[in-house]
Amino acid sequence: MEETTKIFGLRAVIEAIQTDKTIDKIFIQKGLSGHLYQELQQHMSSREYNVSYVPIEKLNRLVKGNHQGIVATISPIKFVALEDLVSSVSEKESTPLFLLLDQLDDVRNFGAIIRTAECSGVDGIIIQKKGGAPVTADTVKTSAGAIFKVPICKVDHIKDAIYYMQSSGIKVIAATEKTDDLLYDKDFSQPVALVMGNEGKGISSSVLKIVDEKAKLPMKGTIGSLNVSVACGAFLYEVVRQRL
Known part of the structure; x- marks a missing residue:
């Protein structure tokens, strides 16, 4: 269950934002740059997310695989207004x-x-x-x-x-x-x-x-x-x- 609450990779996180997934927190590698990262920032600007900028070692501990400098946790529940x-x-x-x-x-x-x-x-x-x-x-x-x-x-x-x-x-x-x-x-x-x-x-x-x-x-x-x-x-x- 722990693994199913995490997604990683720039394109995957962008897609999660676009499809209105309940993203609880986003971990981004310090100093990350590039075209996809700029696109991510544009999507993130549409609402407030709980974002932490962390060393790559933190991301390596969070997931196994090519995280591309970003990991997001998806909440298993829907929040109410x-x-x-x-x-x-x-x-x-x-x-x-x-x-x-x-x-x-x-x-x-x-x-x-x-x-x-x-x-x-x-x-x-x-x-x-x-x-x-x-x-x-x-x-x-x-x-x-x-x-x-x-x-x-x-x-x-x-x-x-x-x-x-x-x-x-x-x-x-x-x-x-x-x-x-x-x-x-x-x-x-x-x-x-x-x-x-x-x-x-x-x-x-x-x-x-x-x-x-x-x-x-x-x-x-x-x-x-x-x-x-x-x-x-x-x-x-x-x-x-x-x-x-």
Whole structure:
């Protein structure tokens, strides 16, 4: 399955773009040039792609074969539009619950979060187009298939999704240690969108400035932090507890 999510070669990637495949990320060799590369750049300019310019050694590790300086990963899922997601969830009788992931890096953490999200009744997950973990075979495997059951959408920036949630009557709560408010003091009985941050940096400061509320988990040990997928599980199941 890992191999089927990757395509390589300039002509193959151009064709994937032309046929509107769901391209998750494009790796391009630094210094690449030539006629086909220029054609690729023209096609890429029509929309925003998650692009990394990397040494040839990185491409050699990604695939076996003549990659011609480019490898693209094709997402095994179709992403939904944010407006469509919020609209469809608002029509349900249940109280909306969304999850926003601010530049999560690790594909296995991503998969674990998706699995917990499905089990806890999350209506949809929002990720950023650039800077976040791609949807790979490892993501699918770690999610135990939940990735095919929870709608996922991509936005240009997480802030775009936050503003849209707020304008739709959904409270946005950030999971961060940069607050004195505990998770257990928050009201999750209303429509809520939870924001989880990057494994190392947490939630970006620009995002923290615009959320409605912040909450943290009480920490009793000396390490002072949890794996993001574990913390996400704790937050989501507090929502479940309050809504039972």
